[in-house]
């Protein structure tokens with residue numbers, strides 16, 4: 067079918083409504099911002115001691131204002147996509163569908179339990195897609211035989227799991243997630259009970275082996291792959307390991323219903339102490355090469371080990387974008403939002419990224435590009451490998467791999483040669499080919515480079531979550547992640563990949579500005595820090611920084627503040643979250659901007675100056691019972707004494723000091739003086755900061771659990787806050 071039919075698009079794009087109204091509203095905020103800038107310059111107390119404070123504030127407000135302008139690029143046009151998977155099935159027979167290679171990355175069996183990784187692998191094996199077109203590659207940067215053992219066991223379990231999912235149309239194809247949702251006997255009683263038992267037996271066996279840290283004695287006989295490990299093998303020093311566990315070509319590799327199984331391959335690229343391995347980017351680049359040797363599918367789905375597939379038809383949906391004859395040829399990748407299954411009602415760590423997922427990422431794709439977020443993304447092999455759109459035939463013609471008669475052993479050996487440390491030496495890998503090296507957000511930099519090569523990319527946020535992961539459950543881990551992100555993104559901005567320089571003439575202004583929304587998280591910390599430190603300190607010393615309430619100049623400040631936050635609240639609520647959830651997001655933004663983004667800023671600048679090296683701190687995905695309990699109760703886990711909790715407490719104390727000092731002055735005023743007091747805005751500001759910091763005060767003074775802030779940090783912060791106030795008083799006032 068197909069050719070003779072009149073053309074029907076495989077996907078549709080709709081624009082969000084009321085954008086015109088929004089543009090009018092945004093223009094009013096813009097006017098207010100320009101008034102604020104004007105006020106700050108026109109009223110600069112030149113010659114007075116507090117002049118430098120005004121200069122600081124001017125730069126801070128300039129930062130806020132410019133950043134606000136940049137954020138508008140993501141709110142101009144917001145497209146929403148709908149793929150038509152039924153039309154795809156009508157147009158293409160099963161044999162005509164292209165192959166898809168699925169990459170799952172794991173890096174540390176302690177931080178990322180092997181059970182988690184194999185659940186992701188199993189979820190990917192059970193896609194509602196022809197099995198002989200699927201190949202799943204597990205990249206293990208931990209080079210752990212425990213992970214290999216888990217994958218081997220999962221391959222045996224998959225013979226039952228894949229047909230179970232197919233027979234009963236299971237959508238949540240990660241067994242762990244499936245049994246946690248479907249935790250009472252399902253209708254298909256007999257099958258459900260037996261598959262659950264099989265899963266639990268496997269889980270218990272794997273967890274026991276992982277807990278022991280040692281493989282069972284006789285396991286070597288079960289698969290030749292176990293012989294790859296010897297006592298000298300360590301995470302950072304080992305030869306390349308490639309082991310095909312299921313060979314999809316093998317007519318005996320069938321599930322219990324007699325259907326072929328997807329190919330499953332374990333890969334641990336070579337690591338040596340004196341060779342940089344480039345973290346996740348290095349792992350994916352090795353996988354691109356290894357998979358090209360084995361299956362060479364034209365599409366690559368990239369998943370982190372903690373992001374399982376939650377919707378069986380996802381691949382078919384994504385292919386609607388790529389295989390649309392009219393609009394599909396220039397699409398390089400389709401990115402899904404990162405969603406999590408452990409978000410609490412009011413999302414106290416602001417992990418859900420509601421607004422980013424619903425508006426900002428969609429808004430960027432309104433300009434023709436999507437952020438590549440590292441996971442939940444399906445790429446065209448050519449564009450991911452480094453091809454320019456103009457050089458591609460611009461056809462999705464899928465050349466099936468010619469029959470490969472090599473044995474599994476031969477394929478393994480041929481692939482190992484592609485996963486050595488030396489393979490990339492003197493090549494363009496990490497520069498012009500594959501994922502970009504040297505930046506801890508390899509994904510974002512790579513997505514940008516792909517856009518600059520002429521490709522389009524799509525952001526698709528379906529109703530049913532397509533991929534679901536685990537969000538961090540302590541403030542420490544959230545901060546590790548945000549520090550890496552903000553640092554990496556700012557590094558992109560400072561590097562040759564800066565969208566305004568690298569992208570000049572290659573991508574439109576909307577994409578350049580859109581990217582900067584994310585790339586500039588780190589420097590925004592400076593503007594915020596000025597506000598939350600300078601304002602209370604000046605309040606304490608009675609130095610006014612803002613117009614009095616009765617002044618006409620107060621209006622732009624009030625309007626910009628209220629309109630911006632009011633709009634942000636509406637955006638938040640429209641995503642289905644709560645007012646408390648929004649408040650928590652505002653708090654987390656303050657926390658990040660005063661800590662992790664500051665560290666990120668410093669990190670990016672020192673890297674730029676060549677004073678430090680790129681690192682990738684893996685986020686811990688395991689929580690103790692105690693931590694988990696606090697998380698479920700939405701109690702912030704400050705994680706004891708750290709530089710971060712010291713900064714947070716110091717900022718909290720500074721604002722308490724400022725507020726107390728300010729209120730003392732106000733009490734001593736008469737009513738006329740009060741009305742004309744120029745300190746009122748600072749009092750309001752510090753009050754808001756004190757209220758938003760209530761969980762910090764609680765953790766300092768009331769709580770005594772393990773997640774509270776210890777008294778040593780309290781003392782340090784009081785000393786630091788007092789010292790800051792004292793230094794300021796010595797200064798110019």
Ligand SMILES: O=c1ccn([C@@H]2O[C@H](COP(=O)(O)OP(=O)(O)O[C@H]3O[C@H](CO)[C@@H](O)[C@H](O)[C@H]3O)[C@@H](O)[C@H]2O)c(=O)[nH]1
Pocket residue numbers: 171172173174178205207344345346349369370371372404439440441506507508509547550551554682683684685686
């Ligand atoms: O040397 C490494 C380090 C990490 N990883 C893998 O990278 C993934 C992401 O690491 P994680 O610690 O979970 O970081 P997150 O902050 O959760 O990751 C987000 O941010 C990263 C960029 O900073 C992206 O690569 C991820 O896709 C995105 O989910 C995990 O599967 C790891 O196993 C490796 O394969 N090798």
Ligand SMILES: [Mn+2]
Pocket residue numbers: 370372535685
């Ligand atoms: Mn992760």
